[in-house]
Every structure is written in structure tokens, then in C-alpha cells.
Amino acid sequence: xxxxxxxxxxxxxxxxxxxxxAFLAVFFFFPLSRIFALTFSSxxxxxxxxxxxxYTLLFTFYQAILSTLLTLLLGLPSAYLFARFxxxxxxxxxxxxxxxxxxxxxxxxxxxxxxxxxxxxxxAIANYQLPTAASSSFIIHPFLAILLAHVFYNTTIIxxxxxxxxxxxxxxxxxxxxxxxxDSLRVWMNVTLPLIRPSILAASLLVFLFDFTSFGVILLxxxxxxxxxxxxxxxxxxxxxxxxxxxxxxxxxxxxxLLFSILYSHxxxxxxxxxxxxxxxxxPRTLKQKLFVSAIVLLLSTFYxxxxxxxxxxxxxxxxxxxxxxxxxxxxxxxxxxxxxxINRRGSVFYVPPIRxxxxxxAYASATVLLSLLxxxxxxxxxxxxxxxxxxxxxxxxxxxxxxxxxxxLGFIIAYxxxxxxxxxxxxxxxxxALPFVIRTLQPAIASIPxxxxxxxxxxxxxxxxxxxxxxxxxxxxxxxxAATFAFTVSLGEFGATLLISRPEYPTxxxxxxxxxSQPGGxxxxxxxxxxxxxxxxxxxxxxLIEKIRLPHTGDF
Amino acid sequence: xxxxxxxxxxxxxxxxLTDISFNVDTGETICLLGASGSGKSTLLRMIAGLEEPDSGxxxxxxxxxxxxPPHLRDFGLVFQDYALFPHLNVNxxxxxxxxxxxxxxxxxRERVAEALELVSLSEFGQRRVTDLSGGEQQRxxxxxxLAIRPRLLMFDEPLGALDKKLKxxxxxxxxxxxxRTQIPAIYVTHDQEEAFTIADRILIxxxxxxxxxxxxAEVWAYPQSAYVAGFLGLGKVFEGAVMGQQNGEWxxxxxxxxxxxxxxxxxxxxxxxxLLARPFKVQDDANAVSGVVTDVIFQQDRYxxxxxxxxxxxxxxxxxxxxxxTVRVKVECLA
Numbered sequence: 053x054x055x056x057x058x059x060x061x062x063x064x065x066x067x068x069x070x071x072x073x074a075f076l077a078v079f080f081f082f083p084l085s086r087i088f089a090l091t092f093s094s095x096x097x098x099x100x101x102x103x104x105x106x107y108t109l110l111f112t113f114y115q116a117i118l119s120t121l122l123t124l125l126l127g128l129p130s131a132y133l134f135a136r137f138x139x140x141x142x143x144x145x146x147x148x149x150x151x152x153x154x155x156x157x158x159x160x161x162x163x164x165x166x167x168x169x170x171x172x173x174x175x176a177i178a179n180y181q182l183p184t185a186a187s188s189s190f191i192i193h194p195f196l197a198i199l200l201a202h203v204f205y206n207t208t209i210i211x212x213x214x215x216x217x218x219x220x221x222x223x224x225x226x227x228x229x230x231x232x233x234x235d236s237l238r239v240w241m242n243v244t245l246p247l248i249r250p251s252i253l254a255a256s257l258l259v260f261l262f263d264f265t266s267f268g269v270i271l272l273x274x275x276x277x278x279x280x281x282x283x284x285x286x287x288x289x290x291x292x293x294x295x296x297x298x299x300x301x302x303x304x305x306x307x308x309x310l311l312f313s314i315l316y317s318h319x320x321x322x323x324x325x326x327x328x329x330x331x332x333x334x335x336p337r338t339l340k341q342k343l344f345v346s347a348i349v350l351l352l353s354t355f356y357x358x359x360x361x362x363x364x365x366x367x368x369x370x371x372x373x374x375x376x377x378x379x380x381x382x383x384x385x386x387x388x389x390x391x392x393x394x395i396n397r398r399g400s401v402f403y404v405p406p407i408r409x410x411x412x413x414x415a416y417a418s419a420t421v422l423l424s425l426l427x428x429x430x431x432x433x434x435x436x437x438x439x440x441x442x443x444x445x446x447x448x449x450x451x452x453x454x455x456x457x458x459x460x461x462l463g464f465i466i467a468y469x470x471x472x473x474x475x476x477x478x479x480x481x482x483x484x485x486a487l488p489f490v491i492r493t494l495q496p497a498i499a500s501i502p503x504x505x506x507x508x509x510x511x512x513x514x515x516x517x518x519x520x521x522x523x524x525x526x527x528x529x530x531x532x533x534x535a536a537t538f539a540f541t542v543s544l545g546e547f548g549a550t551l552l553i554s555r556p557e558y559p560t561x562x563x564x565x566x567x568x569x570s571q572p573g574g575x576x577x578x579x580x581x582x583x584x585x586x587x588x589x590x591x592x593x594x595x596x597l598i599e600k601i602r603l604p605h606t607g608d609f
Numbered sequence: 610x611x612x613x614x615x616x617x618x619x620x621x622x623x624x625x626l627t628d629i630s631f632n633v634d635t636g637e638t639i640c641l642l643g644a645s646g647s648g649k650s651t652l653l654r655m656i657a658g659l660e661e662p663d664s665g666x667x668x669x670x671x672x673x674x675x676x677x678p679p680h681l682r683d684f685g686l687v688f689q690d691y692a693l694f695p696h697l698n699v700n701x702x703x704x705x706x707x708x709x710x711x712x713x714x715x716x717x718r719e720r721v722a723e724a725l726e727l728v729s730l731s732e733f734g735q736r737r738v739t740d741l742s743g744g745e746q747q748r749x750x751x752x753x754x755l756a757i758r759p760r761l762l763m764f765d766e767p768l769g770a771l772d773k774k775l776k777x778x779x780x781x782x783x784x785x786x787x788x789r790t791q792i793p794a795i796y797v798t799h800d801q802e803e804a805f806t807i808a809d810r811i812l813i814x815x816x817x818x819x820x821x822x823x824x825x826a827e828v829w830a831y832p833q834s835a836y837v838a839g840f841l842g843l844g845k846v847f848e849g850a851v852m853g854q855q856n857g858e859w860x861x862x863x864x865x866x867x868x869x870x871x872x873x874x875x876x877x878x879x880x881x882x883x884l885l886a887r888p889f890k891v892q893d894d895a896n897a898v899s900g901v902v903t904d905v906i907f908q909q910d911r912y913x914x915x916x917x918x919x920x921x922x923x924x925x926x927x928x929x930x931x932x933x934x935t936v937r938v939k940v941e942c943l944a
Contacts, residue, residue: 507659508692510679512706512757518680522705526696 065437068430069445072487075427079480080452083463090466091303095296104284105300109308112280115195115270116263119202123259126203126355127210128252133348134211135218137341138333145349148356150212152205154595155588156545157268158562162584163359164201164273165569166366168192171577173362176371194274201269204359206259213258217251218244223332250319257316265309265456268547268562272569281305282458282548289462290552299466302459313454363588367581371574389578406579409564410586412475413544416560419479420543421536424490427483428535432494449491452484460484461552475558481549486539493538497531534598541594544587561587610635610793611656611761616665618651625651627817629665633761636791638784640808642801644840647814649797653763656795657686669760680709685754685792689766691746693738699725699749700734706757724752727786744775751783755790762787762794768803780806801841805829813837833873835883835943844887845920846943851876859942865920868896872942883943888913888922890936899935902928 090096134146152160166172192200221244229243230236267282276287281301289298336345370386396405431449435442452460460481464472471477501524509519547562554563561583568580616629625648633639641649654660656667658679667674674682693702703724707717725731728748733741738749747767754762767783768776784807787794796807804811805825813821813828821828821837832838839846849863858869861882868884876882886898900916905927912927914934922936 502690502692504688504690504692505694507654507657507679508686508688508753509694509705509709510659511657511682511684511686512753513680513683513709514705515678515680515709518709523694530696 065434065439065441068434069441070430072427072431072449073445075483075487076449076452079484080455080460080463083460083467084455086467087299087302087459087463090296090299093296096300098296101297101300104297105304108279108281108284108301109304111278112264112282112305115198115278115280116260116266119199119206119263119266120256120260122199123203123206123210123263124252124256126351127207127255127259128214129344129348130207130352131211131214131218133345133352135215136333137345138335139345139349141349145352145356146211148360149352150208151360151592151595152356153208154541155205155591156547156562157205157266158272158545158547158565159363159584159588159591160201160205160359161269161272162565162569162580163363163588164197164204164269166581166584167359167362168197168200171371171574173366173369195278197273198266198270198278201273202263202266204355206262209259209262210252210255213255214248214251217248219333221247254316254319257312257319261309261312261316264312265305267456267458272566281308282456285458285462286548286552289465295462295466298462302456302462305459306455309454309456360588363581364585367578367585370578389575389582392575392579393582406564406568406583409559409561409583412558413560413562416475416478416482417540417543420482420486421539423479423483424486424539425532425536428487428490428494429532432491432498435491435495436498450488453488457481457485457546457548458552461549464549464553472553473555475555477553478550478558478560479543481553482543482546483539485546485549486542489538489542490535493535494528494531497528501527537594537598541591541598544590544594610670611795612666612668612671613652613656614666614668616652616655616662616667618648618655618660618663620648620651624817626662629817629819631812631819631822633793633795635793638787638794638796638807638809640796640798640804640811641814642798642804642811643814645799648817649814650765652814653686653765653795653797656761657684657763658682683757683760685757685759685762687747687750687754687762687764687767689769691750693746693749693753695739697738698734699730699736699738699741702738702749703753703756705753710757720756720758721752724756727755728752728782743771744779747771747779751786755786755792759792762792764794764796764798766798767796769798769800776803783807813840815840832885832943835885838883838885838943844885846883846885848881849884851878851880851882853878861942865898865918868940870896870940870942872944874944885941885943886920887939887941888920889938890922890924891939892937894937894939896940897935897937898922898940899933902930902932902934905930 130149134142167174169175225243225247226239229239234242264280265282266280267286270278270280271283271286274283276283276291279287281304285298285301285305288294288301336342367389368385368387370384370388393407393410394405431445435446438446464477464481468477505523506519509523510516514522544560545562546560547566550560550563551566554560559567565580565583565587568576568583611633613632614630616626617624618626629652631639641652643649651660655662658674658677661675669682694705697705700721703721704717707720712720721734722731725734728751730745730748730752733745733749738746741749750767764783768779771779780803787807796804798804808825811821811823811825811828812819815836821833823831828837829841829843832841832843835846838844847863847865849861849868852860852862852867854860855869857871859872859876859882861868861870861884863884865886870884872882886896898916898920900918900920902914903917904913904915906913906915907927908923911923911925913921914924914928915921916934922938924936928934
């Protein structure tokens with residue numbers, strides 16, 4: 053105890069910081085500086101580039117605002133539902149709405165494609181029942197699919213943040229307003245809404261931020277015709293090899309996300325009311341309540357269940373003409389798409405069996421786990437007892453979260469272009485993305501071990517080493533496992549950076565899905581579905597593991 | 610058994626404890642009573658070996674403990690927030706100290722069962738400690754400390770987080786357990802009710818020093834200082850000026866009137882002394898307080914009557930508000 057207090061306040065934690073800071077300097081700050089150097093060069097700020105940038109920026113805002121509004125439309129009633137009512141299957145429905153947020157965006161995109169796409173299940177059903185209708189009778193517009201996918205994985209943010217505010221609202225406030233003569237509408241307008249408005253604003257801004265930097269969903273569902281900043285960076289950097297424009301676009305993007313992040317932290321610190329954690333959850337009683345609950349429950353369960361179910365179904369369902377027989381569409385269950393993953397076909401998208409992508413992914417994910425734990429543990433130990441140094445370094449180490457994955461990839465290309473032939477760069481990029489999560493998982497666990505526990509152990513007869521072995525280690529083991537799983541699933545699902553820097557001969561699962569989807573043919577499509585299903589299962593297993601091993605009282609993210 | 614000699618300790622440059630000396634004997638329960646920040650927890654931590662005094666000695670059976678690390682002292686310490694190991698169940702928490710002593714499994718089982726029995730938690734062995742109520746957690750912490758059969762038990766505000774009813778029940782149990790096991794104990798609290806219930810001897814800490822030491826009855830009867838009388842809430846404490854001596858009693862003039870009191874020390878004319886007016890009506894005292902009644906509060910078996918001058922007394926029959934009342938009470942000299 054007093055050893056630590058004596059060390060307090062000086063730079064004693066600096067050695068702990070050196071590995072993560074060195075890593076960030078090499079793989080984040082240096083590439084970032086190269087991006088900025090290129091942005092302010094004469095190649096980037098040209099008369100041709102500026103209109104493209106302006107148009108792309110405006111479109112990015114447009115789709116993000118639209119997505120956010122739609123998300124609020126579904127999210128606010130849902131938040132109210134979960135905060136105020138008790139009904140059967142509530143926990144399950146809440147978990148169902150939370151899953152997409154943690155799924156890789158390629159899986160969400162593939163799931164929407166499997167439902168709404170031209171080869172999707174809805175279109176197949178529509179055609180089966182109406183054989184005379186045109187073959188594309190049930191395809192929704194790609195832009196609508198993008199918006200729906202955004203709603204799909206972001207609604208949980210509204211449910212969580214606004215729901216938390218709603219359920220910590222003291223019911224006595226509303227009851228008092230009623231006794232003072234306000235009807236239910238005026239209670240809502242004059243008491244409830246003003247009290248939860250800060251949380252609505254904060255949640256909306258967060259959703260907006262995610263929509264603004266969305267990449268996988270837009271690229272896979274919309275293609276290059278819906279070029280947001282992210283998609284345009286990718287197209288300019290990889291397809292058109294125009295690095296200066298890509299740099300300019302990412303500088304604009306970074307500026308925007310930085311602004312929104314500052315606004316967000318400003319909002320959550322300034323505009324929150326102290327609310328008491330007291331909730332009044334009731335079973336729906338009146339007809340109005342019963343109608344509301346049934347309608348929202350039905351809507352949510354349909355909206356969330358259909359895409360998640362249609363992906364694995366479509367991966368097991370043949371829906372294509374046999375080779376050479378263009379007219380006859382074959383229906384029926386099949387395992388062919390999975391079998392095909394193991395076959396090395398000439399002329400296919402890959403020159404290796406596609407399942408190799410899964411092995412690459414697993415290898416990258418393992419390397420990411422190792423690297424991010426090695427770098428994360430020292431930083432988390434330092435952050436567990438924050439001094440002035442930690443207050444400065446903490447936001448610094450979280451900064452990669454604020455920049456998009458595509459931009460990280462672009463930075464690698466610009467700064468380390470000549471090393472791109474090596475598959476080693478991918479785990480470094482994944483570690484950049486995973487490190488903040490790893491630190492945020494370990495830090496509360498380390499900080500949550502009260503000195504008193506160690507004191508208690510030593511008064512009970514445990515020598516110092518035994519204290520570490522019997523107290524610190526068992527508690528941290530679970531956190532370390534959770535952090536490792538986090539890093540693993542982040543790496544498995546990482547798409548943006550990987551797409552920019554991975555070598556064609558070393559694809560990962562998400563990259564393989566993208567390639568399959570961009571190729572014609574029912575077999576390629578089926579394999580994309582099979583790959584996406586595998587990825588969904590792996591990620592879900594990871595999420596379940598994290599939920600299971602997370603210690604109680606270690607807090608939320 | 611335990612002996613503290615001239616303990617000094619500073620905290621962030623300012624003195625926290627100055628010249629603390631006391632003993633704890635076999636089977637005796639000592640209570641360190643003091644306001645928060647008076648350094649009582651630090652004193653416990655030093656006895657446990659978790660902190661070191663700046664100077665002074667801590668001896669057990671005549672042996673200086675300075676070189677003995679906490680895990681070899683065999684002192685049980687029960688923390689305010691219990692400090693139960695969240696990753697271990699009730700059994701494993703209680704068994705922890707026994708495992709550290711590498712006792713055979715059969716004996717560990719036996720002693721864990723015995724300790725849980727002692728705190729009436731025999732059925733709780735397999736429970737997770739995070740699922741227990743505050744009172745149950747407190748008992749587990751006590752069982753864990755008892756299981757090692759410590760040479761000394763220490764309690765750092767052990768009931769601070771519990772509600773009054775639970776507190777009273779646990780306090781009585783604890784008293785019985787300490788009495789049965791005859792383990793010497795040091796109990797730290799800021800709550801005088803707890804202190805008076807559990808202690809054989811009370812030490813009141815103030816400004817880093819022991820300002821009063823004695824059995825609960827002694828301390829209650831003779832607080833000996835304005836601070837102790839005020840801290841214990843024994844009655845109204847006020848200042849007066851000595852006028853003279855008459856038949857062994859001192860005449861003191863104050864804003865509440867002139868009182869005749871016995872003092873332990875000699876005083877000179879005009880000297881300021883602190884007086885304590887106990888709020889109980891007596892028959893055989895020359896002193897009386899009076900005032901206009903401003904408030905009457907019903908308190909089960911009596912009424913608390915407050916006067917306009919700030920004095921209060923307890924009466925059996927309630928006067929009316931606005932009435933002028935004179936009551937004979939005991940007034941004491943505090944120095």
C-alpha cells in the first residue's frame with residue numbers, strides 16, 4: 053500500500069507505457085502524419101478533387117442523417133418498451149436486438165442480401181408463388197437496404213442509452229406531475245422528454261457517427277454508386293490508385309469524426325441530469341398498452357429474426373439453374389456451398405481452396421490476440437491507478453477508435469507501401485482496432501481489485517507472491533480471456549483495413565465474402581452465404597463467451 | 610498481550626497519530642471510538658502490519674512485531690466492506706487462511722464448518738459471496754477471520770454499512786462470540802452505541818491522541834473533557850467563569866445561570882471552565898435550569914423539552930409550549 057502511494061505522482065508508470073506508445077507511433081501516428089502530408093500537397097488540393105470531395109461529403113451526411121432518423125423511429129418506441137414493460141421473452145428479444153451491433157458488417161450485409169437481394173429468399177418466394185411475374189419482383193432498392201441495415205445494427209444503441217435514462221427516471225416525478233394536473237401527453241412533453249432529451253441527443257450522435265463511417269454495409273449492399281467518404285477512399289486508393297485524393301477524403305473524414313466525438317463527449321458530460329436508478333416496470337394492462345407492446349414486439353422480432361435466420365437458410369438452400377440449363381431453377385436444401393469451400397477450382401475467385409481464408413483469418417486473429425494482450429496489459433495496469441500522466445495518455449491510446457478502419461488501411465498503404473507484399477501487416481492493423489477494447493476490458497478488472505482484498509489475504513496468512521497468485525491472477529484470468537476473445541472477434545470481422553492491405557493470395561473471411569459477392573454466379577453467391585454463416589457462428593460464439601466470463605460489477609462499455 | 614508504545618504517524622506531512630500507547634489483555638475487547646479521520650483505521654492497519662508507524666513499537670506477548678510481515682502475525686482483520694474474495698464461494702473464502710497455512714483438507718473442512726456454525730451460516734457454504742446480503746457477507750468475513758484462530762481480532766467499522774436493526778442483532782452475536790472464544794479484540798467505530806455495547810474498555814481518539822480511556826460506565830459518568838461530553842452527546846456543554854469556592858463546591862457563572870459544581874482541579878477566580886448540564890430531572894441537586902419551552906417531542910417513555918436558550922431536558926409529563934419551566938438537573942465541571 054504505501055509503496056504505491058510513495059510512487060504516486062511521478063513518472064513511475066512510464067516504462068509500462070513505452071510498448072503501446074511505440075506501437076501507436078509506428079502504426080498509427082506516423083501513417084496519419086503521412087496522410088496529412090499528402091493531403092496538403094499540390095497533388096491533393098486540385099480543382100478536380102475538390103468537387104468530388106464536396107459531393108461525397110454531402111452524400112455521406114445525407115445517408116447518415118437519414119439512417120439516424122430511421123433508427124430513432126424504431127429505437128425510441130423500442131427503448132420505451134424495454135424500459136417500461138415486462139413481457140414474456142423480453143430478455144431474449146433484447147439480446148436479439150443487441151447481436152447485430154457486435155456482428156461484423158460483412159455478415160450484416162450478407163444477411164440483408166440473403167433476404168432482400170436479387171438472389172435473396174424473399175425474391176425467390178415471390179417468384180415461386182407468382183411464376184409469371186418478372187424475376188426481380190421482390191428486390192428492395194440498394195439504398196433502402198443500406199438504410200435498413202444501419203437501423204438493424206444501430207437501434208440497440210438507442211435502446212441502451214435512452215432506455216437506461218428512461219428506466220432510471222424516478223416514477224414519482226411523473227406521478228407528481230399527474231397529481232399537479234398534467235394529462236399523460238403533457239407529462240410526456242413537459243417532464244419525461246426534457247429529462248431524457250440529453251440521452252436521446254447523445255444516442256443519436258453516436259448512431260450518426262457509426263452511420264457516417266459505415267463502410268462494409270455500403271460497399272456490399274450498394275456498390276460504388278453509393279460512394280460515401282469511406283467507400284470513395286477505398287475506390288480511389290485501391291481501384292483508381294489516386295492516393296492524394298484518398299488522403300484528402302480521409303483527412304476530411306477524420307476532421308468530421310473528431311468534431312462529432314468532441315460534441316458527443318461534451319453532450320454526455322454537460323447535459324445529463326442526476327437520475328435515481330429506480331424503475332417501474334409493469335405488465336401491460338390497458339388495451340392501449342397491450343396494443344403498443346404487441347405491435348413493437350412483433351415488429352422488432354420480425355425485423356431482427358428474418359435477416360439473421362435467412363442467412364444460414366440461404367447458405368443451405370440451392371436456388372440456381374444447373375450448369376447449362378438456364379431456364380430451370382433448382383430448389384432444395386444442399387450442403388454444396390459448404391463443400392465447395394474446400395475445393396480448389398481453376399478459374400474460381402481464388403487459386404487456393406476458399407476455406408484457406410478461414411485459416412488465414414484464424415492465424416491473423418491469433419496474432420492479434422497475442423499482440424494486443426502484450427501491448428494492452430501494461431497500459432491497463434498503468435491506467436488502473438491513474439496519475440496526471442495517465443490522464444494525458446488515456447485519450448491518446450483510444451484515438452485509433454476515432455479514425456475509421458479504411459483510413460487505417462490507407463495510412464498503411466501510404467506509409468508502408470513497400471511492405472504490403474507481406475501478410476504481417478494485417479495483424480498490426482487489427483491490433484490497432486482491437487487495442488482500445490482490450491485495454492477497456494482489462495483496466496476495470498485490474499482497478500476493481502481493491503487493495504483491501506490483498507490486505508485481507510495477507511492478514512489471513514498469504515505471503516506476497518501467494519497474494520498475487522490467489523487474488524490478482526484468478527480475477528484477471530477471466531478479464532484476460534474476455535479481452536482475448538474481444539481481440540479475436542474484432543480481428544475475425546475486421547473488413548475495412550483488411551480490404552485495403554491484405555494480399556490477394558492471403559484473403560480473410562470478410563474479404564473472401566466481398567469477393568464472392570462481387571462475382572457473378574449462384575455458386576459464388578452461395579459460397580458467400582456459407583462463409584458469412586461461418587463468420588456469424590464464430591463471432592456469436594465469441595460474444596457468448598465474453599458475456600459468460602465477464603465478472604459481475606465490472607461495468608459496461 | 611498486545612502492547613502499543615508511543616506510536617507516531619504522519620499522513621501527507623501532517624501528524625495523524627501522536628504518542629499512542631495502550632494495552633489489550635486476554636479476553637478483552639477494546640473499542641477505539643472517534644470521528645472519521647481521527648486515524649483509528651490507520652492504527653488498526655499498523656497493528657495488522659499493513660502500514661508502519663513512523664516511530665514507536667507494537668509488541669505482542671512482549672515481542673516486537675516490527676520485523677513480522679502481516680501474513681505471519683496471525684491477527685484477524687474484518688474490514689468495513691468485508692473484502693470478501695469475489696471469485697471464491699463462501700466455503701473457499703473461509704478456508705482461505707487455512708489453505709495458506711497448508712492444513713490437511715480434512716481439518717480445513719472441519720474448521721470451516723465450525724466457523725460457519727459459529728456465525729449461523731452452516732447452509733451457505735456453496736453460495737457465491739456476491740449473492741449474499743450485507744449482513745450475511747459480514748458474517749462470512751467474521752467466520753473467515755475466526756477460522757484461522759487468530760491471536761487477536763480486529764474490526765474496522767464492521768457494521769458501518771448495515772441498517773440499525775441488523776446492526777443490533779449482529780452486535781449481540783459478536784459480543785457472545787468474543788466472550789465464548791476469549792480472543793482479545795480491537796473494535797474501531799465512530800458509533801458510540803456500538804462502542805458502549807461491545808467494549809470492555811473504550812478509548813476515545815481525538816486530534817491523534819487518546820483523550821479518554823475507561824470502561825463504558827466510567828466514560829459515561831466522567832467524560833472529563835468538553836470534547837468527550839459533546840462527542841458522546843451527554844447533554845448541553847457550555848462555558849462559564851469561576852466566581853469562587855463554597856463548602857468544597859465551585860460557584861460558576863454562565864449564560865444559563867449560576868451553578869454550584871464539584872471539580873477535580875483547583876481553579877482561580879475568573880477562570881473559564883466547561884460545564885455539562887445532564888438533561889435529566891433530579892431531586893437532590895442544588896442546580897436548576899430554566900427557560901421558555903419552545904418544543905416538546907414525544908420519545909416513547911419521556912418527552913424531550915427544548916428551551917428558548919438552547920438547553921434541553923427530558924421530562925415525564927409534557928409542559929406546554931410557551932410555558933416558563935424550571936427543572937433541577939445535575940451540572941458537572943468538565944475540567
